[in-house]
Amino acid sequence: MADKMTLDAQEISTEAVMTHQVTLSIVKAPPTEIKPGAFITIKVRVTCPEKCNFKADKVQVIDHEGQVVKEVALIIPHGMDFETDPIVLKVPTLPGTYTWKAQYPEQEKAGICHLEASVPITFSTKTLHESSIVVWDVSSTVVIKDLMKFKVGVKCSADCQLTNQVIDVFNQENIKVAQAKLGQVPWEDTEGLYWTEVELRAPDLEGIYYWLVKFPEPKMGTPHLEGETAFSFRVVNPPECRVNVEVLDRKDRTRIEGASVILHPYRGQTDELGKTRLEVTKGEYQLYVSGLGSYGSYQSKITVNQDTIIEVELENSPFIGD
Helix, strand or coil, rough: HHHHHHHHHHHHHHHCHHHHHHHHEEEEEEEEEEECEEEEEEEEEEECCCCCCCCCEEEEEEECCCCCCEEEEEEEEEEEEEEEECCEECCCCCCCCEEEEEECEEEEEEEEEEEEEEEEEEEEECCCCCEEEEECCCCEECCCEEEEEEEEEECCCCCCCCCCCCCEECCCCCCCCCCCCCCEEECCCCCCCCEEEEEECCCCCEEEEEEEEEECCCCCCCCCEEEEEEEEEEEEECCCCCEEEEECCCCCCCCCCCCCCEEEEEEEEECCCCCCEEECCHHHEEEEECCCCCECEEEEEEEECCCCCEEEEEECCCCCCC
16 A cells, blocks of 8 residues: 555656756857857857746757857846856867757756757858068158158968958057058069058157057958067158268279168168268267178268268278189
């Protein structure tokens, strides 16, 4: 008799537990293409046709290997449904297509058993392409508030076409001061170096400036790493004097083309007539001149308080045995 009573109690208990089938949906889905190793967020919603209370019930995220990578509670009512907070997940570091799933494991509460349900989460990770940036044709000195120009080139490690992709220029306070689009074709004699010329106003205070060129992640089919590079220049006061320098061969007095002339921070290079002109402010300077090839160098301290003409002779001293 006792055994019969126990069995009846078990049957009554079993009959008292009702079962409901739930459905899951992804409220906030991840992008279909993601950087390897990136973090993504999703939100999951659970619905019961009987409008049950799911508060504090668990939802799991299971990866492609069947491992539970995250378990969170349903805490946010949405009408008669319940949602999770945003779930932060790190995707695999290897490129590929993955199918994970959000799962509501079977759970019993208040005499109701909600059956297991799941929904797939499919995404792809693609190999990241690195971006290298170069800046050239930056003037060593720029007059306060004058227009300054320079060139910027960007190359993708996989030689992607970067036409019309954007570069940004940031000043020393990390404020964006210019934006430009890369051109249609790569720089001459290069493979995939897409370039543009940037034009903007120089700062209104003299000094040395260190700015950044950034290549933000472009909106392309393949993920690219953001890139950046620094460049520097000096801003000077408006010129007051002209210094004309002529560079000659000491022996035969022929003109030397391509000689470097420096009145720090001003720089120049002689033309086919062996001449260059530097526009400078008044003051004392160290003049430094050096020629190409086997030509030596020259240096001297000078004072500039008016327009000046300077003639420099360089010694041609070829290496013995060349």
